Amino acid sequence: MIVRIVDYGDENDSKFIEYHVEGLSDAQLAFLDENLEEETAVDGNILKIMMYFEDKLYPLQSDIAKIRLDDFIAREEIEMNVFLSSFLEDM
Structure with missing residues (x-):
């Protein structure tokens, strides 16, 4: 599995991170697409995940991150x- 942040x-008014996940089987793609919140x-063959964060929880905002x-x-x-990977163990 390869996970990349693409955006x-x-x-x-909301912080976000978009991930692309490659290298999954069709069954894994379907499982994650149906079960992730x-x-x-x-x-x-790419799973796209968009996560939204409150300002205080956004991981890319600190001075060190900049x-x-x-x-x-x-x-x-x-x-x-x-x-x-741990989520897929429940598959």
Whole structure:
């Protein structure tokens, strides 16, 4: 499974991160799309996940994140990968 952050920022007074997840089987794609609480969509073999955050919980807003943004993005991608992997264990 490969998780990438493809977009992030502000939308309608809400912080968001959009993830694309590749390398899943059709059954895994369907399971995640049907069972995740977040906004999801399947586009071919890519699962798109849109997460919205309150300002205080948005992981890419700190002063350190602004300086080391690539590190924070990589950490968020890893954390989402771990979360989805554990979620798929319930499949």
